[in-house]
Amino acid sequence: MIIDVHGHLGPWFFSGNDASTGQDNVRLMDAHGIDVQLVSSVEAVNYDPESGNQALASAIADEPRLLGMLVIDPRELALAERQLESLPSTFVGAKIHTHYARTSPRSGAMADALRLCAAAGLPVLVHTWEAEVVELAETVARVDDVRVIAGHMGGPGWRRSPSAVERTDRLWLEPCWSHAPAGRIRWVLDRVGPERLVFGSDSTLIDPGVTLGAVRAARLDAEEERRVFHANAIEIFGDRVVPGS
């Protein structure tokens, strides 16, 4: 069973990527054996959470294998609070992007956004790049009860990720990246343990095969595979992410 905690739904602005509907997500999931995908709205991340989150709710309403991640811009917490008040049951978590929301993981605004998510009982996927993975961990450690996945586990800063998970036991690492340096996943797994790595693909921006290939190249044992591909996700998000639930 594979649960993908890092998906997106909507059109991308890169030439040659025509994925734009939920059916496109499902087609890629089927091609790679992914059972459930947690998706955030491309429109909400790259432009406007007000219109984007709303559009995502409609787009996944009839697609039980896609579950929503509410995009929160830490500079617009009032909007996030309003959207949380009427959050559809198809949403299981939140997504915060540091770059597009122009918000550092170290900032007070990020801490406030994480508090809001903790109060709502929503785990959060936060984009991290380079040192942000450690900076995010430090903020997570200061916010009670929040559970956070460090998206991309720092991207090119992946060697910092073990240092990040040392700072709090409420941070997990998610490894998707358009690059796949040899040995990266095994290097991280051996340092953080299988309890702290959770699979994500960044589909439909990146074909799921890129990160799946990188993870499989680490030759996971049975327990690592169980943890990384689904058990950790269920532990973080609950039974709602179990296929068919």
Added chain:
Amino acid sequence: MILDCDLLVGRDLDTARRQRPAELADTLREVGIDGGAVASLRALSFHARSGNREAHEAAVAHGWLAVVAVDLRDPLGAEAEILAAREAGIRLVRLAPERQGIPPAAPRVRLLARIATESGATILAEGALPSVAPAFVGLGANVVFLDQHFYDLGEFILLSRDEPGFHASTRLLGAPGAWETLLEHAGVERLVFGVRSGWYEISSVLERFHALGLDDVERALVGHGNLERLAGPR
């Protein structure tokens, strides 16, 4: 009449602020600006086709000039948008390499500028002149540099001798004498009134426009005529 060559509607990622067309129209009315050339932040940030539709609808609703904004992260889509603009009779194309994380020196910027020029469009270019101008040099392009700063005014004037289609927006020409220097050395046809109304302090530019002492002909060219010439017939 005064037209702003640099109108933007939608949500701005840098500030998380929104400006809807009706709000912009109210703002323009309050300060005595009669309209301008409107582009969509949705098109620049997320989705060119639907954003350009939004800009076109705003232009029709408020009597503004429509601008087609392209996404340089999608060069093939950008080419399609430029060609669609030609078919629709829209002659203003906005390029924003830095906003979209594309180096202005990337080949796609120059290639798309060439396509836009060959299709008869005027390019509204974001970005500092020293960064973005090389993409347009030698193409015979009509360009309005929307972020032309007075720091780089001398470079603009030198360039303008070889580039009859290069124009500067007024927004960042805030140094004493900057407008006058440009008018003296490049000519009144090269200065285009631009503020980015609603996102930038309009009075900072509008007061200079009123205080400059332009005669009626110059005032008409800078205030609206140059932009209308570049935009072509409506």
